[in-house]
Amino acid sequence: MSAHPCVGILGGGQLARMLVLSGASLGLRFRIMDTVADACAGQVAPLQVGDYRDEAALAEFAAQVDVATFDFENVPAAGAEWLAARVPVFPNPGALAVAQDRLAEKTLFGELGIPVPAFAAVATRDELERALDQVGVPCILKTRRLGYDGKGQFRIRSRDDAAAAWEALGPQAQGVGLIVEAFVPFDRELSVVAVRGRDGEFRTWPLTANWHVDGVLSTSLAPAPQVDAALAQTAVDYARRLAGRLDYVGVFALELFCREGELLANEMAPRVHNSGHWTIEGAETSQFENHLRAVLGLPLGSTAMRGHACMLNWIGKMPDARAVLEQPGGHWHDYGKQPRAGRKVGHATLRADTPQALAQALEQVGHALGRQAQVAPPLQALHPL
Structure with a gap:
């Protein structure tokens, strides 16, 4: 590998x-491949436009990179496998394939002794009825593939919703399959962001508490407050089991529900993750740098925290940056995207040495931006400390 290797990102x-x-x-050095010409990473690195299933485009891409990775889990696994025969690809296409299929993912969790909500595969209308008998209601009907940020999901609150759920997602059953998952009345949502190197070295950042709005991450707080050492260690153990079984290289996130002191796995994201964005300013080594270190075979950096951090997602359009930037620990990230309803266009991270200082900064930012509802959950979590 050259002194200045080129990393390809699908x-x-x-x-x-x-x-x-x-x-x-x-x-x-970097080379990006995307299906659209206005992909925002193209503002900071050379961009090749092409289809991930086009072997000619993949061959052009492979010829110019030393190692390849990806920034979202819906890259066709077949394309990743074709590329892996010509250039090292991390995480490996097998790990990608498992994470793309909710049924395969949940099955793997079970094999590894990682608790999950009850689930059942669905391919027909009759199977949906049987799945509701098995799993119970309320529950959630999801596409097995291609769903993220609340997409490809239908919440079934009673048996009367079954027809509407099938009408909404049933046509997709033939192409990607469906899965019914029991609804979990969780106390809170947590995630463990982990990294594994080529040599098997494994590290995690502190457990993160997350809050979602309409299925999209709104706010993340690290370290997650009021988490005892045993619960945190359980989350780390689950992530370690996954990484080892999949021979995973790079960063991934394991999303978890916490219910009455028990952790249930929701899903795995085989990439750097939204709930780990706070690591850019809030950790000794960010998830992004450690992912690159891992795929290049470099030593992993420390995942220790720098105090306390809270990440606020900006959805649809960017607010005024000044309210964040005037804070001593305020950091602003504009993705260079055009505003659009439901689109992640940026985030901010507030970092402080103490929970009290972080709470004060959140209150000030929430008031200045009119985002009190967004900052209320982490404030409620921070105040008892």
């Missing part, structure tokens, strides 16, 4: 953009 969204920015200090 997918040109904000995750690729932040990977590129974090790799500059390592002297890395």
